[in-house]
Structures are given as structure tokens and as C-alpha cells.
Amino acid sequence: MNVVNLAAYQFVSLSDLAGLQSALLARCTDLGLRGTILLAPEGLNLFIAGSREATDALVGYLRTGPIFEGRFAMLQFKESVSQAQPFKRMRVKLKKEIITMNSPTIRPEAGRAPAVDALTLKRWLDHGQDDNGRPVVLLDTRNAFEVDVGTFDGALDYRIDKFSEFPAAVAEHRDDLNDKTIVSFCTGGIRCEKAAIHMHNLGLDHVYQLEGGILKYFEEVGGAHYHGDCFVFDERTALDPALKPAAANNTPAPMHPPGDATHSA
Numbered sequence: 001m002n003v004v005n006l007a008a009y010q011f012v013s014l015s016d017l018a019g020l021q022s023a024l025l026a027r028c029t030d031l032g033l034r035g036t037i038l039l040a041p042e043g044l045n046l047f048i049a050g051s052r053e054a055t056d057a058l059v060g061y062l063r064t065g066p067i068f069e070g071r072f073a074m075l076q077f078k079e080s081v082s083q084a085q086p087f088k089r090m091r092v093k094l095k096k097e098i099i100t101m102n103s104p105t106i107r108p109e110a111g112r113a114p115a116v117d118a119l120t121l122k123r124w125l126d127h128g129q130d131d132n133g134r135p136v137v138l139l140d141t142r143n144a145f146e147v148d149v150g151t152f153d154g155a156l157d158y159r160i161d162k163f164s165e166f167p168a169a170v171a172e173h174r175d176d177l178n179d180k181t182i183v184s185f186c187t188g189g190i191r192c193e194k195a196a197i198h199m200h201n202l203g204l205d206h207v208y209q210l211e212g213g214i215l216k217y218f219e220e221v222g223g224a225h226y227h228g229d230c231f232v233f234d235e236r237t238a239l240d241p242a243l244k245p246a247a248a249n250n251t252p253a254p255m256h257p258p259g260d261a262t263h264s265a
Contacts, residue, residue: 003085004055005234007215008077009045009098009190011108017041017094023067025092031057034087035234038098042109044072045098045190047234049087078188078215080243086234099190102164105201106194113196115211116183118220125152125225130181134206137180141166141195142187142231149238150228152185163191167198174202185210185217187230218243 014020017039024037028048033055035048048058062072116124124130138155140147147157158169170177182204184192189212196209210217214230223241230239238246 003049003082004052005049005080006055006077007047007188008075010075011043012071021092027061028090034090037092038095040095040098043098086236100164101194106197108193113200114208116208117211118217122221122224134181137182139182139184141184141191146231149231153225177204181206183208186213188215189213
């Protein structure tokens with residue numbers, strides 16, 4: 001039986017986190033789903049897997065369930081399929097942030113940085129410049145051990161161990177990014193969304209986030225301009241550009257993922 005794997009996040013103000021935690025855990029358990037859902041005052045971040053019927057039911061529950069008051073009506077999911085269940089149990093955890101940056105002034109719900117979709121980014125990379133003739137710089141916002149599994153050709157990598165180190169790293173290299181079009185990217189979009197806002201706040205004018213991250217790029221474009229696989233925080237360890245578990249995966253997950261790494265999108 002194929003197992004459907006879903007990843008999604010949304011920055012939206014949430015309250016009564018304990019009540020949402022209890023309701024989500026009960027619903028996912030009833031559906032036989034496994035994975036991790038993170039809840040924080042700034043939003044939701046989830047990685048779950050199960051049968052097609054169960055995952056479809058959870059999508060409907062999140063988008064239309066009265067407990068969510070329509071806040072997740074437009075929640076977008078990234079999907080892949082595996083032959084085995086990649087998670088051992090179902091967890092719903094309460095956190096201070098759904099992705100830890102330790103920068104409370106960064107509030108994506110209040111306004112996102114501009115985004116570029118996968119097809120547009122591929123066109124820019126094919127031509128070596130954006131639509132206005134500016135050079136394009138790809139900036140990997142992930143942790144170093146993730147980058148080592150695979151990344152875009154020529155992408156900048158600041159060798160961070162956890163995402164909360166990103167603000168200091170990009171500030172140190174800010175002058176190298178002037179007058180360029182910067183596209184920040186990560187696994188599923190959540191980290192590059194905060195990163196792009198932070199870079200705008202530093203005064204960089206041409207910053208985009210890759211909509212849906214590497215996984216959405218693989219889904220829509222495949223592996224063009226990308227080398228290697230994409231690290232994921234479950235028992236599959238990495239996905240290839242066809243969104244299948246990497247065939248020759250010799251890169252096991254770290255025994256203790258650094259800091260905020262576990263289930264970062």
C-alpha cells in the first residue's frame with residue numbers, strides 16, 4: 001500500500017493552543033496517521049503520513065473544521081508517496097515558534113516577502129539572470145548537514161548549524177548581496193519565508209522566497225539546476241527530484257539534529 005506524505009505550514013495567529021493540540025491529536029489518531037504537528041502562537045507546521053483516505057480527511061478537517069474558524073481554508077500541501085510509513089508515532093507539540101529564528105519582529109502573517117515560483121526560477125537559472133537582467137543569487141537557509149545532501153548549483157551556504165544562526169550569518173555577508181536578485185530557499189518554504197523578510201529588513205531590495213521550497217520545485221520542475229537529494233526529517237532521510245526516497249542513501253540523519261532542525265520545513 002502506498003503511504004501519502006504531506007507537509008504544510010501557515011503563519012497565522014493562534015490561541016487556545018492546548019485545545020487545538022488535543023483536537024488535532026485525537027483526529028489524527030482516529031485516522032491512523034503518524035507524524036509531527038507543531039503549533040505555536042505564530043502558526044502551524046506539519047509533517048504527517050498515512051493512507052490516501054486518512055490524509056484527505058485531515059486536509060478537509062484543517063480547511064473546513066469549525067475549530068479552526070476558516071484560518072486554514074487556503075492551506076497548501078506538498079505531497080510525496082512512499083512504500084512504508086516514515087514516522088513511528090503521532091505527535092502534536094506546542095512550541096514558541098513553528099520555526100525558531102529568535103527574531104520576534106519577523107512576523108510573516110503581517111506581510112510576506114515576494115515569492116518566486118518554481119517555473120520562474122528555472123527560467124531565470126536557464127538564462128543566468130532575472131527578468132530585469134540582474135544576476136540571481138540562490139541562498140540556502142538550511143543547516144549545513146542538510147545542504148551536504150544536495151542543493152542548487154552554485155548556491156550560497158553559510159554553514160549554519162541551526163536556523164537561529166541565520167540572521168548573524170547573513171548580516172556578516174550583507175554587502176556581497178547588494179544589487180543582486182536573491183532567492184532564499186529551504187526544504188518546504190517555512191525558513192526561507194522568515195529569511196526573506198529578514199533580508200528585506202536589512203535593506204536588500206531584490207529578495208524573493210522560493211514558493212514551496214525545494215519539495216515544490218521538485219514537484220513542478222524536477223531536478224533542473226539542482227544536484228543531489230533533499231534531506232527530510234523522517235526515516236526516508238532524503239528524497240530525490242522525483243520525490244522518491246533516495247535510491248542510494250548513505251547519509252543517515254544525525255543522532256541529535258542541531259537545535260531547531262527536527263521537522264524544519
